Amino acid sequence: MEAITITLNGVEVSGYAGMTILDLARESGVYIPTLCHDPNLASTGACRLCLVEDEPSGALHASCVAPIAPGMVINTHSPRVVAHRKAILKLMLASHPDSCLVCDKGNRCQLRQLASDMGIGLVEFQRIPQPGVIEEVNPFIQRDLSKCIMCGKCIRADQEMVVVGAIDYIHRGSAVRPTTLNDVPLEKSECTFCGTCVAICPTGAIMEKEKAYTGTATSTVDTVCPYCGCGCNLNLGVRDGLVVRVRPSAPSPVNRGTLCVRGSYGYDFIHSPERLRRPLVRVDGELQETTWEDALQQAAAGLQKVVEKSGPESLAVFGSPRCTNEENYLLQRLARCVLGTNSVDNGSRLYSAASRIGLGATIGYAGTTGFLEVLERSRVIMVIGANPEVSAPLVDYTVKQAVRFKGARLCVIDPCRTRLTGFASLWLRPRIGTDIALLNGLARIIIDEKKLDVEFVTRRTDNYAPWARSLQKYTPDYVEKVTGVPGQDIRAAARLFADAEEASIVYGNGITLHADGTSAVIALANLAMLTGNIGRNGGIFALQRECNAHGACDMGTLPNFLPGYQLVDDARARQKFEEKWGCRMPEGAGLNALEMLAPGSRVRGMFITGENPAVSFPQPARVKEALASLDCLVVADMFLTETARLAAVVLPSASFAEKEGTFTSFEGRVQRLRRAIPPVGESLPDGGIIQRLAEALGVPMPYTSYQQITDEIEEIVPFYQHTAFKNAGDGELELTDIEKGLFGTRRLHKGLFPSGFGRFTPVEQLTPTDVAKDGYPLTLLAGTVLFQFGTGSRSRRTSRLGRFRSEAFLEIGGADAKSYRIKDGDAVVITSEKGRLDTTARISDALPPGVLFMPISFPESPVYELFATSLNHQARAPALKSCAVKLERTTANG
Amino acid sequence: MAEVKKPPRVNLRQIDKIIAGYRGRKWALIPLTQAIQEQVGYIPKEVIPRIAAALGLFPAQVQGVITFYAQLYTEPRGKNIVRVCRGTACHVRGGKSILKLVRQYLDLEEGETSPDMEYTLETVACIGVCALAPNLMVNKETHGNMNPKKIARLFGGRVKE
Ligand code: SF4
Ligand code: SF4
Ligand code: SF4
Ligand code: FES
């Protein structure tokens, strides 16, 4: 690229064509004040504060939009420039209230900062009256638009970064202000409370509300969001050992300035009064506080007693996708080498096993195949069985950006309306549980119309012919009959997908949690291979519910796999680890989490970290019974969860803000957590707890820092060889380090599968078993909601998230509500073959007839009581997406 | 007192038909809103989300544009539009009192429409016939050299008994 040389404040500097003066100045370390500019937004040049002077022409340029040109002689602080800048600032301050001293934005207000930098105090202009504070009852955001300087950043953040469109300017002239449709409070608008506009507003016009701890942060730490698998980079603000605010990390290539409501406002749980501060042991049936020594001794003694009585195979360990890679690595080492059992599993099995097996069997790589950039530049995106707005907001933003600003076409396959359906060119609503027929049908049309990627199929895959034959019966007519989707829509979708240069598939729990989820994953991998959309062109994006679901499985917290998916049954792999750890490992796969707690299970003693099976498993009442009847249950958690209440020993865990380690995001980025505050009370990071427990059991592990564990993982776990965080030091994570942290994806980027070939695998649509049937005429869907997370053990202890839209409910479509004569707010009872549940009805226009929805995050209405423990066949994980129910109204209607 | 008629119900079917002609064309927001206003008289607030969905815009964006242009209205307007001039020439010659009188006669504030949908009161910057100041317009007709008597003649029938 041609270099362009200009003179900047008397010094010659060069940049490339297309760079703005501001870009080059920043690169050269020259400061130019800005207000409306943000690196994550296209510049608009609204505030004019970044004015600079070009000496030869005498022109004043807004440097954030003006491109550099050869021969420019730029002065950023000439007397003329400074005078103009001051005048602009004074005008802004003239319409700004005198409330700086009491304004919560405090030192973070860029306006105030600039005014004091330029020595502007009392403003001599006449004050312009401004609209005041808006009454808002939501617990997250407050607006005082009298402080607005009309830089437009909030609007652009809202429309361009998170693509929600809740706000825009209203009116004109002096009445103009950024606000919602019909100027309603945010909670009545489309706003998702993602907080992106709050972080970007340079003044106190939009601010975080109800912070639990006030005061300006005195230090900040970049770390990773502990909620969903997107792996957004957070910047925690700390004061006096308390986390006082969260913002998106500035230089993050992952979330690029955005977050969702959980990332922005979901941190209150860190300092929740309910946090466990000391270990607890059961004395005379009651849990009582004690010392670590005592608790560990009792835990070790209890577990050892089980071994003596019933052998090590009667012990089991259940870990968590919320723990770091290092902690998971230690946990499975504890299980295998200290306790001597392969019965070790993690909570992500419930929803990720289908992906692991389905993708493993076809493309040979058990995860998302590309980065979000690939998704963003896809020409066609198919979203199936996923509502990323709730389960993976960052993916939702990316899809919407691709559609609205990059011209991508979106095909949504979902029986229910989501926010994404509004962005779709094509919306197919198959009957629940008929995805396989639909996907097979799409593949058949693509083959019939000769739209397949012949080169890719012949060179990179095998087993094509038998698979193509297996599609015989999936004609458009047949598929229409099975799925209820009109044949012409099926054809349109097939053409849309096959004709695209680059097409991507996004799928989530709506696929993986069904009884035949594994087959559905295989069907969509077949489709992606057929059209050559793997790796460089398009890809498969498997949404991941928890922050480290990927990592927990990679680290071998699984009953049949050692770290890096090396089979437990593989003697060579076992030997490698045995030599490394100096121990003997048990042979043969262990029990998975559901088998551990199934009736008649051989398990008598358990160690559970960061999981709450008493709520998250099907038929929680029965699971509770199983937990209560164990000879020894040791639980490590931040809170006294429903599961911890049943334990003999409860060990207090530290939160994500209190520890170091790495999480692996759904994209396959291995990202580093940094400790922001010391552990609350006497709590310890789970890694520390595991090590101390090992010590108490007489088999200490030889690590003195988490770094040693990372190094060992790097050495011994395939895919993780390049994580190399040791060079990153304590400072900012370099972009190159993040890039190095990627694995798997790199090989796929070269267009190769790890095994060399992708394998087409025939799958058949079976009659769905988890949908409406005789006697139970409705299908109940279970899922999450944006303002809660998982089973809610953290989000419900996060005071603001906990309070906002906090009641459990059952959603029912308008037509069904009418035929059941149910009104909004009526009390209803739902009954399945397995159980019954009382709740409140809420009428929704998102659901098709015959379908109900209920969130899983409310322990007071445990929706999983209604579900059977029927296992997804191949993945041996429960089908937790839907079940057959009947419904009755219990409110007497007049 | 004048009989109070309800504001006309929004004919969504008619509006949807207009919208359909512009579907998928982002740039068409202004012509579309003008077309709706021409046929319906104003742009009902409740159709903003429909316009947005059809053009691939956000409702708040559409509202932003509609409220930016003085010529686009989101409230139904009266059969007769009264525009009192507030330009400099009219101001110097008593435009302010003229406005006050018209407000009293019509029982309306600026920007309001009478409940019977007969009158909408607006002010304008300059009508362009300053020589005749003070001026006002009723629909397309200009009335110059306004004085209390003339106002009484024009709007006297509206005064409540
Ligand atoms: S509210 Fe803040 S971000 Fe939005 S326009 Fe005003 S000053 Fe800028
Ligand atoms: S919080 Fe997020 S969704 Fe709400 S207005 Fe701000 S940017 Fe938009
Ligand atoms: S999208 Fe996921 S990772 Fe990002 S802030 Fe929200 S919950 Fe956290
Ligand atoms: S920062 Fe350049 S115009 Fe605002």
Ligand code: FES
């Ligand atoms: S000022 Fe009233 S017509 Fe010109």
